[in-house]
Amino acid sequence: MLNIYQLEQQIAEQMQATQVPGLTLAIVKDQEVIYARGFGVTSVEDSSLAITPQTLFRIASVTRPLTGTALMRLVEQGKLDLDRPLKHYIDWLTFHEAGIEEQITLRMLMSHTSGLRTAGEHFGPRHPEALEAYIRTALPTFELTAPPGRFWAYSNPGMNLAGYLAEVVSGQPFTRLMQELVFDPLQMRRTTFDPLVAMTYPLAQSHDVRDDGTLCVQHEFAESVPYYPSSFALSTVLDLANFASMQMNSGSFQNQQVLTPASVQAMQTKQVSTYTLSDAGYGLTLGLDTYKGIPIVEHKGSISTFGSRFVMALDERVAIVLLYNRINAAFAVDHLISTMLDQLLDLPAQFPGPQPIEPDTTVWPLYTGSYLGNWRGLLTISVQNAQLCLDMNGKTLPLHALKRDLYFGKIPESEDRLSIGFPLEGSEPAEYILVDTLPCQRIERASEIVPDLDQWQAYCGTYVGGVDVLTFRVEDGQLIIHASSDQKEVTCIPLDTARFACDWGVFEFHVAQDGSVPWVTYGQAYKIMRLDA
Known part of the structure; x- marks a missing residue:
């Protein structure tokens, strides 16, 4: 009760x-x-x-099931089909990768399996035609996170496209x-x-x-x-x-x-x-x-x-x-x-969680390697002392198997556990892993980056986005980010001269021709403008 x-x-x-x-x-x-x-x-x-x-x-995002309800009503009316390629409804539709409009379906958009990456814009145009303009001009600039249908990857643009599809087949504004x-x-x-x-x-x-x-x-x-x-x-x-x-x-x-x-x-x-x-x-x-x-x-x-x-x-x-x-x-x-x-629901205070199983070590060679995630940063899967391990932005977690393709690790200094999924394609090495549902793609690590502290100093300052105020500074030869919302800080790992990985994801600084740094991009999705530019 x-x-x-x-x-x-x-x-x-x-x-x-x-x-x-x-x-x-x-x-x-x-x-x-x-x-x-x-x-x-x-x-x-x-x-x-x-x-x-x-x-x-x-x-x-609780908006989505409301939009989904409208879409299902249009499916019931025969105006939409969950499994028909989008090209059937919008003949001019194009994506960053050619031919994808012949593969992506409404079901993929509604289930976040289209492969479209996420993006956000808290402050944008207000005129009624802005949704169509976005589909025509912005959507084709977004590279896919993964091939359509490969795995779940949350996507705001995908849901926006589904909403525009409803406009097209109904002949009414969204x-x-x-x-x-x-x-x-x-x-x-x-x-x-x-x-x-x-x-x-x-x-x-x-x-x-x-x-x-x-x-x-x-x-x-x-x-x-x-x-x-x-x-x-x-x-x-x-x-x-x-x-x-x-x-x-x-x-x-x-x-x-x-x-x-x-x-x-x-x-x-x-x-x-x-x-x-x-x-x-x-x-x-x-x-x-x-x-x-x-x-x-x-x-x-x-x-x-x-x-x-x-x-x-x-x-x-x-x-x-x-x-x-x-x-x-x-x-x-x-x-x-x-x-x-x-x-x-009168549930018990304690409930047993999932129990580890004996891992299938024969697939470990398909898992090992380095991965980069827009929202997770730099990760490396390796085998150490007969144990599969995850290094996440400099912190190492031993991994324990729950299924052949699903593992978990305990976060240091916390009772929380992190899930790691390995969606394999046949016998090929994993191209992607999902870390607490967030996709990370296999990369080839470059040789160790030599810090350019003078350039890093140019990145220092305060940047304002739709959600938070971030301050970047250099301290003891490292780039540090401070978030005003919760007063937390994180240390960055350089990926190249302008990109950095950390526990919050990947940040990339935009350097103008005059050497100024007007903004930083977060997760390849959000542009955070410099306040002191």
Whole structure:
């Protein structure tokens, strides 16, 4: 049974300890909202309002299953086919690699198996034609992470393309289509993509931390029409509770069949493994996992400093929706959700995790080598003293087998465990590995880079992106990055004269003709502009 007093105390204490200004929560059981409450405020400044279950938040990637629902309705209408190449619908479509438009399908876009890399743009064009312009001009510049269908690789551009595909076959703007196919039937009365509509309701703001440790509002609200389908809906926990009710009731909401049971089942069926310790996977715009043996369907998101969690235990007909307006690594949102699931589902306090097996050492030669990941940095798989090991940016972890192609390592000075998947193609050496679901590609290591400290000094300074403020400095012959959001630092490993790897991923400095450094690219996806240029 849910201990509401204990839960509310835990939320309030966590928010105060980690400087989270506002949070809202709804819990659904058997089609009924059994709990809904807001905590804190929309803003720490003078425009502040108390958070309620009706307060709007940016929901980031929780937008995807909403977009996915519209796409499945178009599939039901015969306007789209999950397995037909995209070229059939958009004859001018091109990608960075020639001929890919004849291979990628809607199913691949919705399951993140298209091979398209991710990218993000928190501040972009607002005009209605911007989504098509993005597909015509920006999409062809993105190199593939991997061949289509190879493995799961999260992609904002892929979901944006799926949203544009919906525009093409319906003949309607994406936002109008979402209103007609999803928001209106589910009575999601405040959900919108338009911040000019959202500002007429109570609206949460994202927050930064000043140098003195106090909070301030981000006075530039993230907005980019090309990324609407993947990341930019604004919603409330009560509106999302309606969406959860439909998903948990075979597509029916208040006696109206919004999706067929077959479409809902397709969305909730594993299309691809993500190589995690819990054997998680991804359906069609929904993540699939288990918690203490209970199947979970979920999605999470983050944008600016907004965080969102959407969790459904389908067999128990329970859903949790949680939105908050400042992401902080110290804010134990996973623990909060675990506490609620434990109490709502009467689960044991302890549950045995996956147990190691005897490894198949015959495939180790296919695994060993160096890999580079945009979000993981520099990694090396090696065999040391008859033990498969992972070196991750200078830290070595012994690896233990869970399956022939799935291993885990314990993170030093932590109880956390890291999953490493090896998606092999026949008997060839692994070209990619997945480290906690994030792809890393095999590379040939160059000879050791001799530090050019004068050039590194030119990189030093403060850079501002959509999520954080990063400061680079040289100390004791090493390049150090400091993040203002959580006051953490990381040491970099040079890959060449302009690229560096670290635990946060790969950073590449752009050097202009005059020798200045106006920006640094993070993960080949995000341009972080220099503040002191």
